[in-house]
Amino acid sequence: MEKPMFKTVQEVIAAGEGVSERYLHTTNGNDKGQPLDILVPEMDITAVDLNLLLSSSDDGREELSKLYSVLSKWGVVQVINHGIAEDFLDEIFELTKQFFALPAKEKQKYAREINTLQGYGSDMILSDNQVLDWIDRLYLTTYPEDQRKLKLWPETPLGFRETLHEFTMKQQLVIKNFFKAMARSLELEDNCFIEMCGEKSVTETRFNVYPPCPRPDKVIGSKPHSDGSAFTLLLPDKNVEGLQFLKDGKWYKAPIVPYAFLINIGDMMEIMSNGIYKSPVHRVVTNREKARISVATFYAPHEDKEIQPVDGIVSETRPRMYKTIKKYVDFYFDYYHQGRRPIEAAYI
Ligand SMILES: O=C(O)CCC(=O)C(=O)O
Numbered sequence: 373m374e375k376p377m378f379k380t381v382q383e384v385i386a387a388g389e390g391v392s393e394r395y396l397h398t399t400n401g402n403d404k405g406q407p408l409d410i411l412v413p414e415m416d417i418t419a420v421d422l423n424l425l426l427s428s429s430d431d432g433r434e435e436l437s438k439l440y441s442v443l444s445k446w447g448v449v450q451v452i453n454h455g456i457a458e459d460f461l462d463e464i465f466e467l468t469k470q471f472f473a474l475p476a477k478e479k480q481k482y483a484r485e486i487n488t489l490q491g492y493g494s495d496m497i498l499s500d501n502q503v504l505d506w507i508d509r510l511y512l513t514t515y516p517e518d519q520r521k522l523k524l525w526p527e528t529p530l531g532f533r534e535t536l537h538e539f540t541m542k543q544q545l546v547i548k549n550f551f552k553a554m555a556r557s558l559e560l561e562d563n564c565f566i567e568m569c570g571e572k573s574v575t576e577t578r579f580n581v582y583p584p585c586p587r588p589d590k591v592i593g594s595k596p597h598s599d600g601s602a603f604t605l606l607l608p609d610k611n612v613e614g615l616q617f618l619k620d621g622k623w624y625k626a627p628i629v630p631y632a633f634l635i636n637i638g639d640m641m642e643i644m645s646n647g648i649y650k651s652p653v654h655r656v657v658t659n660r661e662k663a664r665i666s667v668a669t670f671y672a673p674h675e676d677k678e679i680q681p682v683d684g685i686v687s688e689t690r691p692r693m694y695k696t697i698k699k700y701v702d703f704y705f706d707y708y709h710q711g712r713r714p715i716e717a718a719y720i
């Protein structure tokens with residue numbers, strides 16, 4: 373059960389309250405008290421061209437092997453030439469900015485209710501010692517259309533709803549194509565992943581704002597986690613860094629590639645690929661001067677679908693590493709807010 377809700381970060385700032393204890397990472401195991409704002413090296417992830425990935429030319433095959441190497445090394449890739457126009461993506465960012473700039477009262481019309489996920493506000497607070505993230509977000513199920521809670525879809529700024537609908541439909545195509553490319557990169561049947569996820573798969577879009585934070589050394593924007601999705605299409609801020617990925621115990625910052633989708637593997641794809649593509653742990657650090665915005669879309673199988681390593685990926689040399697799982701979301705957030713990896717529950 374959820375604990376009583378707190379103010380949003382924007383409300384805390386507006387009230388001039390400063391950073392309360394609830395946001396502070398002390399020596400609770402989060403990098404053993406190391407400041408959160410230390411400089412970290414940049415990841416060497418290459419960008420892949422989605423259009424090229426799907427062509428059956430020699431260049432296409434070369435692009436697929438690039439995809440294989442970057443995903444098996446990092447679990448995250450920059451995807452360019454994905455078919456969504458740059459001005460449309462600018463519009464998404466503009467509407468996100470405008471929504472978070474609305475007066476608190478207006479945003480509260482779309483507020484998340486206690487014990488639910490969708491809507492505007494903070495993330496769920498599941499225990500008294502959960503360290504709070506310096507983030508406000510608007511979280512909406514966007515697909516299938518009959519799963520939408522339209523009363524939580526902002527009517528202001530004007531055009532938000534229509535543009536989010538259009539964005540969702542455009543992303544469906546990127547998702548299908550990316551699944552196909554991943555299957556080909558593993559020499560599997562084109563539709564194996566998408567079929568396991570099923571027609572009733574869900575997409576959810578999470579609009580994030582990380583306001584400027586006076587204590588970037590002790591306060592985190594988004595605590596270390598891996599996504600519970602099959603994969604996540606992320607549009608990170610084009611101007612403000614903050615997203616970092618963990619590899620072999622070290623943090624690396626994600627490079628900014630304007631208008632690319634940064635796609636990261638989620639736990640469901642880690643299971644379906646039998647661990648060849650791993651769902652990376654990532655976090656967002658805060659910034660003293662600048663607000664940061666991002667828009668993340670999670671694609672996940674319907675909770676009733678059984679997810680397991682796909683046919684053709686398990687062999688004598690690579691035995692099955694994951695159980696068959698279902699209703700992942702039921703325990704995901706409990707693990708998440710304790711800073712634990714829910715995928716551990718799926719290991720054989
Ligand atoms: O803001 C970002 O860049 C990442 C957000 C994220 O990891 C998430 O929403 O799951």
Ligand SMILES: [Fe+2]
Nearest residue numbers: 597598599654
């Ligand atoms: Fe994430």
